[in-house]
Amino acid sequence: MKKIKALIIGGAGFVGDYLINHLVDELKWDIYVTKMSREDLNNDKAKTYDLDILDKAQINEVLEKVRPDYIFHLAAQSSVALSWKNPGLTIDVNIKGSVNVMDAIRILDYKPRMLFIGSGEEYGNIKPEESPIIEENLVRPGNIYAATKACQNMIGKIYSDAYDMDIMMVRAFNHIGPNQAPIFVVADFCKQVVEIERGEKEPIIYTGNLNAKRDFTDVRDVVRAYGLLIQKGKKGETYNIGSGNAISIQEILDRILKLSKVEIKNEVDPAKIRPVDVPIIAANIAKVKATAGWIPRISLDTTLLETLEYWRKK
Helix, strand or coil: CCCCCEEEECCHHHHHHHHHHHHHHHCCEEEEEECCCCCCCCCCCCEECCCCCCCCHHHHHHHHCCCCCEEECCCCCCCCCHHHCCCCHHHHHHHHHHHHHHHHHHHHCCCEEEEEEEEEEEECCCCCCHHCCCCCCCCCCCCCCCCHHHHHHHHHHHHHHHCCCEEEEEECCEEEEECCCCCCCHHHHHHHHHHHHCCCCEEEEEECCCHHHHEEHHHHHHHHHHHHHHHHHHCCCEEEEEEEEEHHHHHHHHHHHHHHCCCCEEEEHHHHCCCCCCCEEEEECHHHHHHCCCCCCCCCCHHHHHHHHHHHCC
């Protein structure tokens, strides 16, 4: 029986390492992964190529070498905060880069299955009666990053229909876990707690808007969903990946502080307040359950504790 070959485009980030491990250890696939030349990827389970998705020739070269059955497109500028500071870069990577990848696949002499990774942020300003939100809901992006991901989703659907390409899209809600960069809220809180526990800073955590409610899922559950959807998903469709529940950033902070070994206060840092912040985002995950049989398994408290322990060991 032929062994499945999967290519992860943009695999040097937080999610990429977990996806490599899942696809190799659990699904027993041969994995190939791309990264930017300046990035490090310390996972010897996959064959690695340097790739800039803004360079079409490089994309063509990797595809011809690997000829994958499945392609996971993770490459993105994925920070909302950075998207406000550098909109042009976010547009180039998330829209132009994605189109370059689709164009390269379009001219291949076979049709690999492809999963485009989007974001729950695409829904934007959700009305209270729309949450938990379904995939067919109107998208109203509230920030630059979300707008680029919504555009990627729409173009992916057009390419799938117009060129008969086997493309599926996901809208992944907030995913968290050990080894996430501290530009993201849970990692940021955990890192600050550990610095305070070590006496490296005063016992105050600085936060942005704590009232926003978000849908948090363990990254290991998220990559398991990706593996199932690339096999069972339907061409041209979009799938929400999340827990199905929204929780306030305040409650996330409270749960982390309960795990702290010292007494800690919190203060709002104006620099951490985003120009626009959507009040609530929660996923309706009925579609991915029905199509791929996926539900999250790892509890939020488990993820928070393991993330805190990761920073304590670091």
